[in-house]
Amino acid sequence: MVIEAFQSERGAPAPAPRSTRVKDSVSYRVFAVVNILALLVICAIMLYPFIMLLAQSFSSAGAINAGKVNLLPVDFNVDTYKAVAQNGSFWRSYGNTVLYTVIGTTIAMVLTTTYAYVLSKRHLRGRGLLVGIAVFTMFFNGGIVPNYVLISSLGMKNTMWAVILPPALSVFNLLVMKAFFENLPGELEEAAQIDGLSWFGIFFRIVLPLSKAVIATMVLFYSVQYWNDWFSAFLYMDRSDLFPVTLFLRNLIAGASTATSEGAAASGSTVNAINANIQSVTMLLVLIPILCVYPFVQRYFVSGIMLGSVKG
């Protein structure tokens, strides 16, 4: 809201004639140029790996190994894309990831918004305890093996719930959201109550529509988290047909480098190195969907975080 106000001021029509415009000082112009240049350099540094990956994905493995590929593809071909497209395991893992991400994010959002809304009510008895329970888990946890035993005994091993439920409530997200809800004007809810809305009615019809920024941000956080997560699946899944694509990718990349390590080499147990172009295509295909989400959520992103983090 602050930003919107700021933008509307800046965006207001400026009818003043050009001649009366105050000229920027020299130092400001120098600053602006340096600033733009610096941002361009940073932008280039950020983009470089992606462009290189893109170039590698269209190049031959030989050219990549020879270190010839930089920003432009060498020996341009789409054979690698065809090869990866025909790989059943890749698409099965990809489907798993989409499923885990969609269901996981949905569940996580339900849990986080409802818990955060409850915690944002200052008159709630035991509120401190509820916050404490959540915050406690930020600092202490049972460790890998006890968690593993817990998930196994709950019968969640080799099901998607093992991947979805344990990270479904991020305390960091919860606290950001709680702070956001606390900043909503109490009068709105009072007015709604007077008009006869129940707590659920207030939550769904007043609070949530006013919280698009923070919801969009949290959806982004959760979806990135689920999309990138390979570790839970690694721990709790024993069947490769349940693996998400990140675990598939990890096996492809980390596996190839492990293969040339001491143990494997000393024993003579070798693995055929996965070609660099196959690695690039797989990485790119894994990256693209989650990368596409950012532009749509970006406009909510800054305001969502800022409004949530500054109280009062």
Next chain:
Amino acid sequence: MTTSNIPPFITGRRSFVGLSAAAFATVAMTACSSGSSDEPVDVSTQNVGAMEGFAADTQFTASEPFEVSMLWTDWPDVPVKDSWRIFERIKELTNVDITLTHLPFSDATEKRNLLISAGDAPTVIPLVYTGEDAPFVSSGAVVPMSDYIEHMPNFQKYVQEWGLTEMIDNIRQADGKAYMLPGLQEVSVPVFSLVLRKDVFEAVAGGIPDSWDELREALLAIKEQYPDSTPLADGFEGQSMLNFASHAFGTKAGWGFGNGLVEGEDGKLAYAPTTEGYKQLVEYFRSLVADGLLDKESFTASNDGSGAADVSEKFAQELCFAASGSSGTAIEFAQALDETVGAGKHDVGLVPPPTGPAGSNVEPRNFWHGFMLSSSITGSENFLATIQFLDWLYYNPDAREMLRWGVQDETYTKAEDGTIALMDGYSLDDFDINTGAGTDIKIDLGFSTFPAESTESRALKESYSTPASIQYIDDVLTTRTPRDPYPPAPLDEAELEQSSLMATPLKDAVDTATLQFIMGDRDIAEWDAFLGELEAAGLQKYVDLINGARDRFAETVG
């Protein structure tokens, strides 16, 4: 901000390794209290499915069908399929159904340790190398296999026939029992050695060098002929070359450094870098660097998975003529040279590791990976049958042939003289056999995967090797001597922890100084100062600890 968004137990890999070690220790102790007994189980009462009169070289067929659960590593280039013919074939032959738990290859060891720690491991834990059973000894999480060897006739037969009895004694742990059974190899030769551009060596240096000194002379001659080249390289951070060179210098280095202890002069173990052999080794490579014969870059560039790829490029450009590698590396180099020099105009091959001041020593005979059994099986009615089944699967000659080649007269044929050939329509691309045929027996059917390489007779090994590899095996066996293995010094749980705390800083200091001396970044006159640094880092305490363990083991085993 995104990092704090990660749930508490979703960790990075590095912290995960540390965590899993800590967690493992905890659960290992818990598991310990859950009743592991020193007394072997009486398997005769748990014999459902077991075969009467099971003997060596006979087919095992379970009297009643049963299931065996097994870990299976999911290789990135050979994704495991439950529909593989190999599992069906094993069932046809043995009446045993294998159920799999898949481990991603990238983190297979971590996941395996987690499953064992949590008491959730399947019955059979394959791909275990010697020594990897040590952390599980005190927990009782795995079965002491040495207690049940009497029920494994194939294992006993081939240990004896291939002269491995003494080596088997060496895999025992501090309590005198062996918790893993290794894959047996009738012949064992170093996988990594020198890959040479033989035609250039012959033309320029007058032949293939047999010793490290001859190699040096040959490299000097090549350098003179090709002034832009740096003729010797190692695409594995120097670890591979130092490893196979160290045996000829009477010491340990590189990949084979292990606990760093070698036989000392007074009958006690001594830390390798403090021996004269190690200094000679370092001085030798230092002189190669000083003369511009050794590619410094290849010794320092981190091996990010591309392995010898950079070196292969240098081979192709004729900037390098010798490097460490396996027979696979030799093929890779040859392919690169085909592109630049032209096919048929070069000769690249693996030669036995050169001899040195300590003679024609190469690494000691080696076991291959074997298996452990999860202790949950000791309560199973199929315990005896499972032991018999594994004895057949790992050590029976017919099973070994099946694991490698598939089904006779279906995927392969065997001539009367024992020559094996794949049938039409089947290929084994890994070894360039029938490449291009419709069905790859490894990727499509599951044969020739890791269990196939575990135990091999010489004939079976040669059945899929190229003539060049067979020649290499023969050359090593006829002209080199495997060094005697150092007597074992298994540590108990507390010592294991202590030793890893002490060994890491020592090893770091050794790695750094070795590289500095070789690269010429440190004056060799500072060698004594370096040894002083090791002393200050607690060397003596570490050596005493291992020597103590060795003496105790000698007393226990006798």
